[in-house]
Amino acid sequence: MSNLTGRRILYTGASGGLGHETTLQLLAAGAEVIVLDRDARKNESLIADTPADLKARLHLIECDLTDKPALQSLLDQLTTTRALDAVINNAAIYPSKPFEEYSLEEQALVHAVNVEAALICTRAALPGMRAQGWGRIINITSITLTGGWENLVPYVQSKGALLGLTRAWAREFGKWGITVNAIAPGAFPTDAEKIHPDPVGYAARIMDSQAIKRRGHPGDIAASIRFFLSDEAGFITGQSLAVDGGWTMH
Template structure:
């Protein structure tokens, strides 16, 4: 990936950090967007000496501000060859307890910010005749989780956008794919009241009897971001140890 510039939202999180490091090791310049300052500091420390990392702490809920930040970054870097829409928020409570404003807040960060990122990056991709867009969806689309309806809706929206964009952007040399991670031991699991019971449930459900790692996700995203995936588009790849099969 030498010479490629990657825009990666949620790049310092539980699944993001390892992917960022792998992309840097493969020669990419990574523009990492994350507003968790503690995680950003850990990413910067881990990435020291590994490659060209640019960090932005843009607030994805401020779509106009995010677009202005992206325009500045495009002017600085020359544009993005790869966009990875990974950032997400995941409130958990019964459906009837959510306000419409809370639904919209999840949509804004999980989906609309990704739309803004692609709108900013696409003109340069089209001009260069090359682009890779990777949307991070979720195993929760299988219907096995309650109390996450705004999150699940947002992740299904990304699958729909993946297919629509793949059809529309293919003539420009741009591929669009999604990955749907299974249950990975990240901060998101802290919402579960019984971590040990949840861990047993995950292992019972999976065909592969180990927990997934951030490296499993990094390898998958790196493939979709690379030249080698140039004839794959519009697909959603489930990375879940055989929990669900399609």
């Protein structure tokens, strides 16, 4: 496991789904992890699963990422005394219905959580990273960008925006020793899968599509995040890594 001792990491939407296990692994690797998540039940579960000797380095803040003034105020407080070494833009909402049934307000809400929060968090962390000449930004995108899923237009649009930001930020921030990369998870057994009306059929589709014939587990994502956070990944930027068992290949 990469040694992340002393690293200060901001991680949005980290209490549930794939973030829970990754947070525990980052703490075990020595990092201080600041979690922004509004799901009280999942927050409580993360606290309960955190070993007692690691709890002092976990800072769990219930936060509505769509409340931009409150989010900015919180970030100002977090960055006043010490820089953030890394930002993991993971928070997302995942509604599913035909494109014509989404209102503009619903589409704007997806964009606010999945993209605008990432913009605000990254902008807040940038001055400290630039001053210290080191930083890591990881954007969690999705293999839905490959076009194989219906009824997810606002979500896919938002993940496309994050991929574009990954490349644009990587080009702009590289001169300050800051890397920016994306991770595109495949099909993992999380709450997000509950939107599919036929779970058995969906599971069969996953096994047919993947080269590796097992379901992904949160540790697969945690390993890729730890790698991008490491010093060993310092010459890799602007890239998108699909962690999907070989569902998509480029």
